[in-house]
Amino acid sequence: MAYSASLQLDSSSANAPSDIHLKSSTLQKLTLEEALDVLNELVYQARTKSLSEPEIIVVRGAWYDQSYEEMSENSSYKKNYLQRRVAIDLFDLLTKVIGNGEQVCKRNLQACLQAFINQDVIKGSKLPDVSKFYGRTQELVYLKELIATQQFNCISLVGVAGIGKSSLAAKLISDISKDKIFGFDFFIWKSVAHLPTIEDLISELLEILDPQFISPNYTQAKITLLLKVLKQKRCLIVLDELEVLYQNPQLNLDYLIFIRRLVEENHQSCIIVTNRVLFDDFVEFINTKRPFQFIRLEGLDTDSAIKFLGERGITDLKRCQQLIQTYRGNPSELADVVNRIHNMFGNTEIFFENPTTLVSKKLENILNKMVGNILDSIHKQIMIYLAEKTIEGSESITITTILNNFKLTHQVSISTLDLVKALENLERMSLIESVKNPVTKEICFILQPVIKKYVLTDTLGIVHNFDSSNLKIAS
Incomplete structure (x- = not known):
């Protein structure tokens, strides 16, 4: 790696709540009253029953970081009842409703709900599913450090196909959206796999950031306007699958000129690009000490890869290590070979009695x-x-x-x-x-x-x- 609230909610539970309104143009911190309103609507939609009084007590206690002892002292309910009966079922439900792959508990309820609401701020294309995310602890820490310094206009995630570049970027956004310390106003995820022209891409970014903008006719004027917005609003923009530019030399040139301006001109935002290729221009940025950094992703660490394989039915440690070595911990290739072992060989022993290296389609x-x-x-x-x-x-x-x-x-x-x-x-x-x-x-x-x-x-x-x-x- 270049590496507070009233206990009484309107419980007219005979009527289902209307659509949940979570729209916000910036990442604003929720009050407890707002949180209870949102959670009540979400819980009702999930089970057609509003939050009960003891559940509200648990939510309030979690919000203010109270112990179950303190929750009990401030209510008519016993500690064990709140902790072992109410909280367990409530947090299991909230995990399904707002967890996005993360187990919701007393400690992280506020962060998970904030992240759930902040999803409206993540504009553009649909993010990859990171409900099952393995490893990458060091990479995430390093990326957050780079972004927190506000010294890098652009960060490139580079690595072989299937290694997890897009998943890492999506997990990064998910994590950062829970933490106001980074100060972002917008998150934008944009896949360029369908090769949009640079004019179309910039026009879409401007439309997302402020629909009232009148986009100029010329490309460089569009870029200048976008840079002006990126100075005013702190944005984290991900451009995913940039390697497709190799299919179109002219588009490649247009995008690299665009990225060069994003790297070299002053603004308070950060652009992350994922690509299999470290472009020559990116090497130049590094050599000339521009506000640019890249991370070359390797495979999953051994422990994470073993967990990944174990959840797919490969539990023999020796066999896991062999697969990890052969496929270099590449999660996409590991998933493919496990599927083929199950579908074509039936079990791992038959596969390893007839050893071969499989290349995914x-x-x-x-x-x-x-x-x-x-x-x-x-x-x-x-x-x-x-x-x-x-x-x-x-x-x-x-x-x-x-x-x-x-x-x-x-x-x-x-x-x-x-x-x-x-x-x-x-x-x-x-x-x-x-x-x-x-x-x-x-x-x-x-x-x-x-x-x-x-x-x-x-x-x-x-x-x-x-x-x-x-x-x-x-x-």
Whole structure:
């Protein structure tokens, strides 16, 4: 990782409450009266029965951080009754209603309800479901630290397909929306997977931030207006799946110009982008010390991955560790292989008696597009070279070995500079990994087992389809 309220509510419970009005243009802290009104409506919708008097006592006590002893002293109900009868059932219900995947309890009731109401502030596209979220504790802490400093206009989450970039960004928003210390006025989630033009994207952002704005006709004027708004209002904007820009060079250029202005010009907001590729412009931002940072996501930590697999029926520790190693803790690939084990093999023992590395259809399709549309001949030959060499027993290949042997093995003439650039590009595209030898400190390169399997099988013949005559001659 670059790493208070009256106990008496209007209990005309014969009438169902009307639609719940939770709209707010800013993240305002709830009063207890407001909280009870909202909870009463939500609870009624869930069970057609309003909050009871003892339930209101528990809510009030939780709101003011009272112990159950204090709740009992201020009411006619016994402590054990409030704690063991009322609270347990109430918090189980509230977990389903407002928890969004988090267990609601006395300690976090206020935060969970605030986050539930703040969902109206999260505009744009629908967030990924993070009701089941595993690990990423360090990454979340680091991201919150970066955002709290208000020193970074843009943060990029980079990593291979399925590693959890979008889930991490969504979890971050969910957490931050519970904490006013960050001071955000708006959260905006926008997927760009459908390749909207930069004009359409900016117009939509402006419409979300203030529908009364009259959007200018020209792109740069639109960006200037958006930046003015981002100075006035503190916003957290997520642009998800930015790697699709590789499919359209002109759109790629338009977006990078837009992001450059977001990075280089002054405002109080933060933009998070998720992408599989660390763009050249992003590297430049880092090298020139612009207010930009990136995190390269690795797989889930071992404990989180074991929990992930255990909830899917893989409980043997040794087998879990084997799967985690092979699929590098990638939650999407782990979920796919577990499904295929259950559907095709029946149980893990049969699968491990017939060991193989499975490539998910999702990852295969992504790799087909990247290899077929983006990689040139030298990139493909490097991936083939690394795949073949690691089959022969080496787990990783040193940079020295590559520089000395690649040209001979593949009978190509290419300058050292171009070879190094190609390795850098492959790493930025999350297709190869670099590690430092702990003893020699030399950089080594590896292919993840899943990507190696893809290269070697090459079902569509895309990887091995290249024209060696296009390779540059060494000078």
